[in-house]
Amino acid sequence: MLKWLREMREDIRFVREMDPAAHSSFEVWLTYSGLHAVWLYRIAHVLYVKKWFTLARSVSQFGKFLTNIEIHPGASIGRCLFIDHGSGVVIGETTVIGDYVTIYQGVTLGGTGKEKGKRHPTVGNHVLIATGAKVLGSLTIGDYAKIGAGSVVLRSVPCNSTVVGIPARVVVLDGRRVDELDQTNLPDPISEQTSLMQDRIQVLERRLAQLESQLSRVEK
Template identity: 60%
Template sequence: MVILSILSKWRNCKRNIQADIQAVFDRDPAARTTLEIILTYSGIHALWSHRFAHFLYRHKAFLLARMVSQVSRFFTGIEIHPGASIGKGVFIDHGMGVVIGETCEIGDYVTIFQGVTLGGTGKEKGKRHPTLEDHVMVSSGAKILGSIRVGRCAKIGAGSVVLRDVPANSTVVGVPGRVVVQDGIRVQADMDHVNIPDPVAEMFRSIQDEIAALKMEVEWLKRHTGGKSSDDSQSLQHIE
């Protein structure tokens, strides 16, 4: 039974390693060979170190798990608490400055870019960090804070601050984060984290359109009143 358990864990570990490497090939056009990925990708190093630290953490070797985590942080610039749960095929691109909290749950085939924080909002106990479902993409500098859930295939725009649950197949941008696309067109977890709608820019465009319409109305009134309103005409006649 012990041997079978060890073999089963080894098969799972092997599948996870293969999925991690394949995720880099699928989502990074700069990746050339498996050896290059294994030797030079800090995201891969951080993930594999985390899997070992997480194993120690689950077996209550908390101090040793934290030591492994901190050594990995020193070499990769990616801080993952050993208590975090991370699925297979996760891709941390570049990764410098990424922080993943203790009670985070990250599903399969998630993409995380540099500077992302998956953090808490206070000193509360229990589940206090986000849950990311499968195929989520979190763009550069985004902050997802608190015990919230980001639905499957959601996209978080660069620099967004997300404080509430995000529905599946949706796109979130802004501070605080707002859903700007949901279900109208299925959002795939692709690599296009630039061409995302900007709600602030859309609001300014709406204001500009209203100003333009008001200018047209004022010009029309000027043409039909000789440039003066009836009240202005009466005032001028009274003065004369």
């Protein structure tokens, strides 16, 4: 019990360090749904480790109902996870999260549907994952990495880097820019695939015209 109280005080202290909108420890304790979700997760995780799976999931679902944040009780989470404006956050069963990580609303730490066993991300220490980012699969996010808003991460991310885009790519590594990012022309995989399909259709149309011409000559 004393350990949990110490962890709660540490959680509140970290939130106040990270969020300039936090005016007092009492305000954080009472009103921050991200903290409430983490505290309920810790109860559910203890039950999950004891193999009381149904009870663990029940506590987890209660936390989801209260906070709109879904943390699977099987996930492994370190010290001081700060979920800010946490609505819509999803953290999968085999996710591993290190210490002093910050996650914003709409983030998914999920699977791809193609893996078994360890199928969710491993997130290092002091990582920041911005609004709406999707980190999918059994990959690793290195310490002090930053994931840009709306990014879709499908590959491991090195330490001390910033990644953005769909799919996410490294734009800053060890404090140095490695890719000039044009904010108005981010990669559009749907547009690229559509363009490839149009090129293919044009090739097929030319072949069809040639076959029709050959068939017409044969009939004559």
